[in-house]
Amino acid sequence: xxxxxxxxxxxxxxxxxxxEALRGxxxxxxxxxxxxxxxxxxxxxxxxxxxxxxxxxxxxxxxxFDGNTVTGPxxxxxxxxxxxxxxxxxxxxxxxxxxxxxxGTRESxxxxxxxxxxxxxxxxxxxxxxxxxxxxxxxxxxxxATVFATGAKTLLMDEPxxxxxxxxxxxxxxxxxxxxxxxxxxxVFVTHDIEEALILGDRxxxxxxxxxxxxxxxxxxxxxDEEVRAxxxxxxxxxxxxxxxxxxxxxxxxxEPKSSDLR
Amino acid sequence: xxxLPARILCYVRARWISILSIVILVTIWEIAGxxxxxxxxxxxxxxxxxxxxxxxxxxxxxxxxxxxxWAPMPxxxxxxxxxxxxxxxxxxxxxxxxxxxxxxVLGAVIGTLLGLAISWSPFLRKLSGAPLHLLRMFPLLxxxxxxxxxxxxxxxxxxxxxxxxxxxVYFVATINAAxxxxxxxxxxxxxLGASQLRIYLRVVFPAxxxxxxxxxxxTLGLAWSAVIGAEYVGVNxxxxxxxxxxxxxxxxxxxxxxTILLIVYAGASYLVCRxxxxxxxxxxxxATRAEVVDHSIEAELPMEDQPVMVNR
Numbered sequence: 001x002x003x004x005x006x007x008x009x010x011x012x013x014x015x016x017x018x019x020e021a022l023r024g025x026x027x028x029x030x031x032x033x034x035x036x037x038x039x040x041x042x043x044x045x046x047x048x049x050x051x052x053x054x055x056x057x058x059x060x061x062x063x064x065f066d067g068n069t070v071t072g073p074x075x076x077x078x079x080x081x082x083x084x085x086x087x088x089x090x091x092x093x094x095x096x097x098x099x100x101x102x103x104g105t106r107e108s109x110x111x112x113x114x115x116x117x118x119x120x121x122x123x124x125x126x127x128x129x130x131x132x133x134x135x136x137x138x139x140x141x142x143x144x145a146t147v148f149a150t151g152a153k154t155l156l157m158d159e160p161x162x163x164x165x166x167x168x169x170x171x172x173x174x175x176x177x178x179x180x181x182x183x184x185x186x187x188v189f190v191t192h193d194i195e196e197a198l199i200l201g202d203r204x205x206x207x208x209x210x211x212x213x214x215x216x217x218x219x220x221x222x223x224x225d226e227e228v229r230a231x232x233x234x235x236x237x238x239x240x241x242x243x244x245x246x247x248x249x250x251x252x253x254x255x256e257p258k259s260s261d262l263r
Numbered sequence: 264x265x266x267l268p269a270r271i272l273c274y275v276r277a278r279w280i281s282i283l284s285i286v287i288l289v290t291i292w293e294i295a296g297x298x299x300x301x302x303x304x305x306x307x308x309x310x311x312x313x314x315x316x317x318x319x320x321x322x323x324x325x326x327x328x329x330x331x332x333w334a335p336m337p338x339x340x341x342x343x344x345x346x347x348x349x350x351x352x353x354x355x356x357x358x359x360x361x362x363x364x365x366x367x368v369l370g371a372v373i374g375t376l377l378g379l380a381i382s383w384s385p386f387l388r389k390l391s392g393a394p395l396h397l398l399r400m401f402p403l404l405x406x407x408x409x410x411x412x413x414x415x416x417x418x419x420x421x422x423x424x425x426x427x428x429x430x431x432v433y434f435v436a437t438i439n440a441a442x443x444x445x446x447x448x449x450x451x452x453x454x455l456g457a458s459q460l461r462i463y464l465r466v467v468f469p470a471x472x473x474x475x476x477x478x479x480x481x482t483l484g485l486a487w488s489a490v491i492g493a494e495y496v497g498v499n500x501x502x503x504x505x506x507x508x509x510x511x512x513x514x515x516x517x518x519x520x521x522t523i524l525l526i527v528y529a530g531a532s533y534l535v536c537r538x539x540x541x542x543x544x545x546x547x548x549x550a551t552r553a554e555v556v557d558h559s560i561e562a563e564l565p566m567e568d569q570p571v572m573v574n575r
């Protein structure tokens with residue numbers, strides 16, 4: 001279980017002004033939940049996710065996984081980044097094996113797991129390819145396989161499919177949901193795409209100005225095809241998200257603090 | 264599979280302007296050689312023509328064969344022979360190349376390791392900032408006498424001197440490159456449970472290889488200058504020393520012959536490094552790798568090496 005208590009994160013922007021990226025976030029996420037964090041750019045989604053990963057320290061408050069307070073990164077909390085993070089100097093096989101070898105897994109076990117997870121993400125024939133030889137969608141699958149292979153109990157995904165085309169995104173949604181159903185891991189998925197959140201999440205946390213302004217249980221049946229997404233309940237959820245994002249009365253542009261500014 | 268003549272023809276067609284410019288340069292040299300005045304000290308033109316360089320001057324190289332086996336030694340009254348000339352050139356070339364390669368490897372290893380060690384700690388990085396700038400300011404060739412005083416006029420002195428010259432460049436390049444490694448890779452490795460040491464070995468080091476290979480390309484010229492400089496001033500063997508011996512007697516043909524040899528060696532070492540870089544950096548997209556290694560490298564890569572985008 002993930003327990004976030006009054007998480008606050010303030011940092012100095014490169015312009016010199018203080019930015020309060022998280023303003024007292026409190027929420028509990030149960031094991032096995034697929035939670036989508038939805039919000040506009042610069043409203044604290046990625047900051048919260050990086051704090052969950054232990055990559056950004058909190059200014060105050062606490063985050064605990066199964067009662068253990070987060071003090072830094074841990075393989076228990078795997079992260080799939082928005083950017084392409086697959087190591088370009090390692091072949092696909094070595095990329096997937098990287099986490100396992102870092103954890104000291106026996107080589108025979110590593111080989112078995114790499115083979116299994118490459119098969120799970122449908123990249124069996126590409127074990128010896130270089131990342132440069134793969135498409136963007138395939139590289140995302142490598143990153144997903146790598147994180148799942150390490151056995152992380154929680155997967156933190158920061159707009160992982162944001163740069164991909166529509167068809168690839170849909171394919172990867174199905175793949176991710178399939179893996180989630182098979183492994184029962186907890187997934188926290190950041191997106192600014194309401195439709196993506198509706199397809200994936202069974203809970204949607206709406207973030208605005210560094211706070212969680214709405215917590216919506218998405219009790220829609222799966223798979224959430226166009227028909228399901230057009231249902232009255234889905235439309236109600238969508239409207240609620242839009243209202244909480246402050247879009248109903250027009251868009252208020254706020255400058256976007258970059259997570260890199262936190263380092 | 265194309266035949267060799269077809270490949271040569273293709274090569275000439277692709278580079279005819281470069282080949283033409285070299286032919287023009289050689290022709291001008293040859294004309295100047297026949298028109299130039301003789302050196303006052305010996306019957307050597309100030310600009311030696313090619314037939315002299317590859318005739319009399321080449322034969323004269325046997326004067327530098329100082330081992331009493333395989334060929335006569337002119338220095339003790341033996342006849343000048345082409346075998347002696349080739350042996351002398353091979354012997355002194357081997358010594359120079361040994362000093363260069365040893366110094367280059369030593370400098371690269373020590374410079375890179377020190378650079379990585381300094382990059383490990385922000386405190387050490389700040390501490391080393393000012394001394395680093397000082398080190399870079401030292402005029403390399405002016406330090407040859409000091410190195411010979413410290414290590415003697417021998418192989419060790421030349422090797423350490425080359426290692427120092429290139430090591431400083433590697434040291435600075437490694438620190439710069441390590442600080443340029445994208446944070447996303449470090450974060451990703453941390454979340455996968457990698458230790459700091461593993462991140463250095465498996466993430467930071469491979470990530471800085473492109474910049475290190477750029478440094479290798481840059482330091483090759485520097486290394487050649489350093490080793491020849493060391494041989495000019497003190498070490499009593501090697502092709503740098505051959506030029507000095509030739510200079511004593513105004514033997515311009517011999518000086519030019521050794522210079523041509525140096526150009527060939529430097530070019531060959533550059534080609535070897537390009538090949539090694541192309542292999543080690545084969546994970547990089549071709550265009551980026553060409554920027555690192557050389558823009559012309561892509562033209563020489565076999566088609567199999569070109570990246571292939573695999574369909575989903």
